[in-house]
Amino acid sequence: MLVFAASDKGGTGRSVTSANLAYQRALAGDDVCYVDFDFGSPTAAAVFDVPGELGIDEGGLHTYLEAGTGEPARVDIWAHTLHPVLRNRPNGSGRLVLLPGDASGGEFATDQDTLRRCVDLLLRLNSEFDVIIVDLSAGRSYAMDMVLEATAQPELRSVEARWLVFHRWTRQHVLAASGLVFGEHGILNGAAAGLHDKDTLRQSIRFVRAAVPDPESALWSQVSPAQSVWMQRCDDYLRQLASDRKIGDSVVLGTVPLEPVLQWREQLITEEDVLSTQIANKETLEALEELARKLTDDAHWGQP
Amino acid sequence: MGTLGRTRPTTLACGEVRTCLLPTSQALDLRAAGHVLRLRADERVLASERPNLYALSPDTLMGVDCALPASNGAKVRAVGTVVARAALTEGRVLQAGSFFRVPDTGPDQRQPWGHYLVRPGVVEPLGKLPAQAVAEGLLKGGRPGELDPGLIAEGLLTRLLRHPLLDQKSPFKSRRTRLRWVALPVPDGHGPSIDFTVAEDDLRTVRLGIPEGTDQTAVVRLCEDLALHDWLLTTLVRMLDGSRFGSADGPMAVLALRPAVDHLMHLWMPRARVDRKLSALWEALEERPGFSRQWHTLVQRIRDQMALQAIPLLREALTAR
Structure with a gap:
């Protein structure tokens, strides 16, 4: 299954959340591959804590797509991570492999040859992995156009593809996320027009609300009554706005709470972080686990 | 050499x-x-x-x-x-x-x-x-x-x-x-x-x-035959490695191994197209590391598990009569 992680704006936690999803799926026993198509700023290596924080020097995805190498480099995360917890690969877990971007990447225009190579790569990964998470640059990028065109090719039509659109829980982000999908130049009307069946594609898109402060959470239990009422009102307003903009609860796959560990450390959240060092909130880990479960559960996809 | x-x-x-x-x-x-x-x-x-x-x-x-x-x-x-x-x-x-x-x-x-x-x-x-x-x-x-x-x-x-x-x-x-x-x-x-x-x-x-x-085509065929059987063995080993045989989810494991029965187990046929002059080389590999020995053990293990998992089904069918 291909999973494309998109967002309209930067700073939505797209990369860190989708990396956590990859990790959770691997813990559940799936063979998972994380493809860093965020050409402007390849950061996945940092999230998984493997060497090459800003992308690798040569042979990454960028080089591959531009025909500079026959096969893009791969990093076995369990084997190469510097993260002390991840190094002990749990029994029964699946593979977790990163296809890193190049350090000197940057966006590039897509031609037929690049498209061909993109299709070949996705085909190959699909034959090998249960879940392939493709992290796309923010906004309507070349990377997004390329994968939309690639998934419309006959070879890839029968391969299950799902989209996750990440946004923060603010007015601007809700509007932007809705625009990215439903806007005039959005995924459905612009990028995929003429390539994909609009309804089918729409049914394969779900939204993930990231960094959402939950007014009910213990985190905010100490705030003043006035603040509490205000927070509740804001939350209600955003819910209404999201619903008006066609990204209401029925198309939301999950919500990830505001979590300092995700915001500041931008790394994987492990059970250790919750149970032993207790730096991360239990709710966050549970939200990620639930999101990972729903990602591959057909009941949460299709006609909302 | x-x-x-x-x-x-x-x-x-x-x-x-x-x-x-x-x-x-x-x-x-x-x-x-x-x-x-x-x-x-x-x-x-x-x-x-x-x-x-x-x-x-x-x-x-x-x-x-x-x-x-x-x-x-x-x-x-x-x-x-x-x-x-x-x-x-x-x-x-x-x-x-x-x-x-x-x-x-x-x-x-x-x-x-x-x-x-x-x-x-x-x-x-x-x-x-x-x-x-x-x-x-x-x-x-x-x-x-x-x-x-x-x-x-x-x-x-x-x-x-x-x-x-x-x-x-x-x-x-x-x-x-x-x-x-x-x-x-x-x-x-x-x-x-x-x-x-x-x-x-x-x-x-x-x-x-x-x-x-020695005919070069024969050498190429030998290598293709080796590659085929090594792939079969590698793939079966990996399938079994991930499955949880003998645990509570035994039935699930068996279900996961079904593709091996459907698609792989009948493919083992070393030397099917290898020149007789070179078949001594296959013999050497059968001796060490013992390709076929490992393959047959894995296949037997899968069959035994399939049979074990079928016993409760049989009992159910008999008591339902």
Whole structure:
């Protein structure tokens, strides 16, 4: 299954959340591959804590797509991570492999040859992995156009593809996320027009609300009554706005709470972080686990 | 074999085979296999039904003019043609391979293409060939820009995998394997020798010592046969590795192993197409590490588990009467 992680704006936690999803799926026993198509700023290596924080020097995805190498480099995360917890690969877990971007990447225009190579790569990964998470640059990028065109090719039509659109829980982000999908130049009307069946594609898109402060959470239990009422009102307003903009609860796959560990450390959240060092909130880990479960559960996809 | 090669003029043969599951929900019949493997319009796909379903593409040639990898850093430019071909076994396992021969000396000057085109599958060094160093270099893999048979095999495999007859719905996930091989001649009176190594996760290397006069096609077939069975074994081992036999989710594990029964277990047939002169090499591998021994143990284990899981079903059926 291909999973494309998109967002309209930067700073939505797209990369860190989708990396956590990859990790959770691997813990559940799936063979998972994380493809860093965020050409402007390849950061996945940092999230998984493997060497090459800003992308690798040569042979990454960028080089591959531009025909500079026959096969893009791969990093076995369990084997190469510097993260002390991840190094002990749990029994029964699946593979977790990163296809890193190049350090000197940057966006590039897509031609037929690049498209061909993109299709070949996705085909190959699909034959090998249960879940392939493709992290796309923010906004309507070349990377997004390329994968939309690639998934419309006959070879890839029968391969299950799902989209996750990440946004923060603010007015601007809700509007932007809705625009990215439903806007005039959005995924459905612009990028995929003429390539994909609009309804089918729409049914394969779900939204993930990231960094959402939950007014009910213990985190905010100490705030003043006035603040509490205000927070509740804001939350209600955003819910209404999201619903008006066609990204209401029925198309939301999950919500990830505001979590300092995700915001500041931008790394994987492990059970250790919750149970032993207790730096991360239990709710966050549970939200990620639930999101990972729903990602591959057909009941949460299709006609909302 | 390592020291013997140096004492006499050597001709090196080498290649790489990449093996993967054909990405289709159903195994292809011979006719469909013929379409997929039709790499050239002017030549037919070789198909055979005995002792198993097997289709072999015609040879295609690729012109090369580049350096050969050498373990001692020697710069050896070579020009000629590399053969690439593909095979499909039981409509299920796809292999793409490339190979070539290198004579121990070649012309000092680069010749016009006509000279090389009449020698298909031969890559000639400019001057003398440091056979041992190049053999080692090939097994280790060269630097970018050096002749890499793996890249040629990969190119062919990628091209085949796009074929419209393939529905891209593999019955299970599996990985590719790469098998790199080199063959050097052994002195008169010596029998053939083999050294098989699992070099990395997906990479195997094979060093062969081959008596003079052995048909090169036979060597290539042997390597394809080795690659096929190594892939089968690797794939079955990985399937069993992930499953939780004997645990509470035993029934689930059995369900997960069903593709092995449906698609893999009947494919084991070592030496089906190996020249008799070289079958001693297979015997050596059967002795150590014991390919078939491991395969049959795994297969037996799967069958036993299937039988065990069926017992409660049987009891249910009997009590329901």
